[in-house]
Amino acid sequence: MPAELRPTQALRLWHDVTLDLVRDGEHDLSARQMAVLLTVYLEMPPHTVRGLAAKLGVTKPAITRALDTMGRLGLVSRHRDPKDRRNVVVQRTVAGALAVERLGDVVIARHRELPL
Amino acid sequence: MPAELRPTQALRLWHDVTLDLVRDGEHDLSARQMAVLLTVYLEMPPHTVRGLAAKLGVTKPAITRALDTMGRLGLVSRHRDPKDRRNVVVQRTVAGALAVERLGDVVIARHRELPL
DNA sequence: CCTAATCGTTTCGGAGCCGTTTTATTTAAC
DNA sequence: GTTAAATAAAACGGCTCCGAAACGATTAGG
Numbered sequence: 001m002p003a004e005l006r007p008t009q010a011l012r013l014w015h016d017v018t019l020d021l022v023r024d025g026e027h028d029l030s031a032r033q034m035a036v037l038l039t040v041y042l043e044m045p046p047h048t049v050r051g052l053a054a055k056l057g058v059t060k061p062a063i064t065r066a067l068d069t070m071g072r073l074g075l076v077s078r079h080r081d082p083k084d085r086r087n088v089v090v091q092r093t094v095a096g097a098l099a100v101e102r103l104g105d106v107v108i109a110r111h112r113e114l115p116l
Numbered sequence: 117m118p119a120e121l122r123p124t125q126a127l128r129l130w131h132d133v134t135l136d137l138v139r140d141g142e143h144d145l146s147a148r149q150m151a152v153l154l155t156v157y158l159e160m161p162p163h164t165v166r167g168l169a170a171k172l173g174v175t176k177p178a179i180t181r182a183l184d185t186m187g188r189l190g191l192v193s194r195h196r197d198p199k200d201r202r203n204v205v206v207q208r209t210v211a212g213a214l215a216v217e218r219l220g221d222v223v224i225a226r227h228r229e230l231p232l
Numbered sequence: 233c234c235t236a237a238t239c240g241t242t243t244c245g246g247a248g249c250c251g252t253t254t255t256a257t258t259t260a261a262c
Numbered sequence: 263g264t265t266a267a268a269t270a271a272a273a274c275g276g277c278t279c280c281g282a283a284a285c286g287a288t289t290a291g292g
Contacts (some may be wrong), residue, residue: 003119010223011216014156017130022151023173030146030249035138038131042124049270057139059251064271069248086258086269100127107126146279165240175281180241202239202288202291 009114017043027099033066040076040090046083047090052096075085075099117197125230137219148174150184155231156206157216164197180192191215 005013021027029037035056041045049067051062067090070076075096081087119127146154151172156163165183169176183206186192191212197203 005216005227007225008223010227011154011158011220014133014219015151015158018147018151018154019172022147025173031138032249033133035131035134037128038134042127042131050268052146057141060199060270061272062250062251065249068271080168080270084259084269088270099124103130104123104127107130108121108123111126113122135234148257148279176240177242177282178280181279184241185248200289 013107013110016113017107020077020106020110021103027103029070030066032058032062033070034061036066037038037075037100041092041096045089045091046081048087050087050088051089070096098109129223129226132229133222136222136226145186146182148178149170149186152179152182152206153186153212153216155190157208157212159205161205162197164203165206166203170204188214197229 004104028035039052039055046065049060049063053063067076067078071078073095076095077091077093080086081089081098147193152168155168155171165179167174169179172179181195183192190209190210193207193209194204194206198204
């Protein structure tokens with residue numbers, strides 16, 4: 001566990017990273033889309049529409065639409081589960097992994113630059 | 117400066133806080149609105165529409181609309197600058213300060229719980 | 233004065249996301 | 263085999279946001 005963050009540092013970190021994301025503009029992901037993206041890339045697969053909806057506390061169509069958008073951006077891909085063809089499993093992509101990695105770099109850089 | 121964050125920790129932190137914001141649902145602020153809110157509450161006043169637009173790299177109408185929404189939520193207030201009545205200065209509110217403080221608490225809590 | 237520049241807002245057409253409801257496909261139950 | 267349950271997607275109406283352009287109000291320059 002890292003050293004405790006002070007309130008000013010925590011807010012400064014969130015501000016700086018958010019500002020970077022807004023300025024770069026590439027992402028343009030909503031909070032839900034960001035939550036879906038990071039869940040898919042950080043938590044253990046498999047990820048289904050239903051599971052993601054439950055985890056985020058939103059409806060399934062919201063997840064489907066988020067996956068539509070993110071699929072269009074190449075950040076994730078969808079495939080029918082061969083075992084149970086009702087399910088759709090969400091899978092990672094190279095572009096998605098790169099985007100997540102870049103986000104991690106931004107967070108680390110901004111965290112490193114936090115004032116004492 | 118806090119101890120260095122590892123990539124996994126940085127992404128886990130962003131994921132956990134984002135998930136909290138999505139699940140609570142209260143905020144529902146876009147990335148731009150979040151950037152405006154934190155800029156107003158963390159950086160030195162005065163804050164003008166033009167200055168915020170330049171800082172965030174977006175158009176002025178986008179800032180005006182963000183301030184409309186956030187004003188409706190009671191998170192900020194606007195007043196004409198008496199010195200130069202063309203300018204509008206964005207000011208803090210009690211509700212806005214509380215919302216920012218709660219966000220800081222979430223970031224701190226999630227940071228504290230990061231795995232080694 | 234009077235023109236030009238600055239500032240914030242409003243308007244406009246277009247695009248995206250929301251929740252609810254409906255549809256289609258697939259699996260489970262009996 | 264037929265019906266019921268589960269899953270994701272599509273359709274629908276409503277709401278918000280976007281950038282560009284046009285618009286008033288205010289100030290600065292000559």
